[in-house]
Amino acid sequence: MNLLLAVATSAGERFPTAFTAVYVVGFIAAVTIGSVAWYNAKRPVGWESKERPEVVPEVKDTENPGV
Numbered sequence: 001m002n003l004l005l006a007v008a009t010s011a012g013e014r015f016p017t018a019f020t021a022v023y024v025v026g027f028i029a030a031v032t033i034g035s036v037a038w039y040n041a042k043r044p045v046g047w048e049s050k051e052r053p054e055v056v057p058e059v060k061d062t063e064n065p066g067v
Contacts, residue, residue, distance in 0.1 A: 039056040052058065 036056055036059070039052045040059045043050065
């Protein structure tokens with residue numbers, strides 16, 4: 001990683017840290033939201049008896065979602 005930063009800054013151009021930060025934060029958000037959705041979804045075959053981790057919040061179904 002340090003080598004990549006050194007190469008980017010030695011070329012005279014500023015390394016776009018803001019863009020990199022947006023990608024990193026977006027990836028972390030996608031993984032978090034995907035994990036919550038996975039653990040709250042109907043379990044696939046073989047996973048029916050597995051418990052939800054305590055750190056994952058339980059999302060209740062609503063009768064009219066999005067309305």
